[in-house]
Amino acid sequence: MTAAKAAAEILARAPGVRPRVGIVLGSGLGGVADRVEGATAVPYAELPGFPVPAVEGHAGRLVLGTLSGCPVAVMQGRVHAYEGAGFAALKTAVRALKLAGCEALMLTCAAGSLRREVGPGRLMLITDHINLLGANPLAGPNDDAFGPRFPSLTDAWDPDLRARLKDRAAGLGIPLAEGVYAACLGPSFETPAEVRMLSVLGADAVGMSTVPECIVARHCGLRVAGVAVITNLGVGLSDEPVDHDHTLRNAASAAADLERLLTGFLADHVNGWTAGDEAQP
Template identity: 80%
Template sequence: MTAARAAADILHRAPGRRPRVGLVLGSGLGGIADRLEDGIAIPYADLPGFPVPSVAGHAGRLVVGRLGGVEVACMQGRVHAYEGAGFDALKTAIRALKLAGCDTLVLTAAAGSLRTEVGPGRLMAITDHLNLLGANPLTGPNDESFGDRFPSMTDAWDPGLRALLKEVAAEQAIALAEGVYAAYPGPSFETPAEVRMMKILGADAVGMSTVPECIVARHCGLRVAGCAVITNLGVGLGDGPVDHHQTLAAASAAAADLEKLLVGFLERLHEKDGSRS
């Protein structure tokens, strides 16, 4: 099984480490991986079945180290449905983190806001999602060793973990919004009509990732928390065009708040269950 071989390689290349939390960094947010203590970087290309990103802002390496007192395996970059490679590599990566010892997955992403009061530079804890990709990563034969054929997505975004994010944000005076994340196929940005549609459906932010990782993680029993970094207002809600350069720049500017939030969150996990960190 490819995921098992990848997990074995991770543990071999990071001897003595047993990551508890998997962390996926979105566009423009990869610099957080450089803050890990005693970090050991492993290129995705050296891990069987792992994705090799083709998009700027995604370095394509796994960094194993400590953050906030917790052993973490940090995915510095991801692949997206629009890159055309399917979901096999994504499934391998998330399942490898599970087999390497993770019980929790924290997903981050750059996203456009569908609420004018939550503008660029804000953080948004993900409460739920809309899968508008037109595909599901669990399509095809089910691997019973990881989970049931029909996994529930009730509370897919763990309420307890989200409560910890909110506590830390309040303590550190970080303005943390909450909302539903819509996954849009891309790579073109949304049209004004599509933005209006997603608002009607109940979305608060839109991006091109994150939902597939959540689905795979819940299927194999990982708890999931998510935080979107708002890089722009959706088309038609603000002034000026939206492009990827703007996304990267705005994400980088908000990375400091995200880092403080993640470190505080991990410290709180360590306090709650230090024996497993």
């Protein structure tokens, strides 16, 4: 099994580090990995079955060590459905983190806001999602070793972890919006009509990632939380340009708040952030 081989390689590369939390860093947000202490960086290309990103802003390496005292595995970059390689590598990566010891997965991404009051530079806690990718990473034969054929996505974005992130953001004075994230295939940005449609459907932000990782993680029993970095307003809501360079610039401007939130959250709960919760399978 490729995921098991990747997990074994992860543990072999950083002896003594058994990660409890996996973190996926989105476009322009790779700086969080620089905060990892005792870091061992492993290129994805050296991990069996791992994805190799081809998009600017995604370094393509796994950083192992501790963050605020919590053992972590930080995925510095991801692949996207629009790259055309399917979901096999994404499933391998998420499941390898589970087998290596992770109990939860923290997802981050760059996103466009569908609400004018939540503009570029803000953080949005993901409360739910809408999958408009046209595909599901669990389609095809089910691997019963990881999860059921028909997994529930009720509370896919863990309510308890969300509450703890909200508390930490408030303590740090970081404005933290909340909302529903819609995942579209891309790579083209949305049209003004599509932005209006997404708002009608109940989405608060839109991007091209994150949902597949959430689905795979919940299928294999990982708890999931997510924070979107708002890099722009949706087309038609602002005169600002919407392009990838713009996304990277605005992601960098919000990265400091994201780093403070993640490191503070992990520090708060390093000795029992899952205490009192049901044991995960």
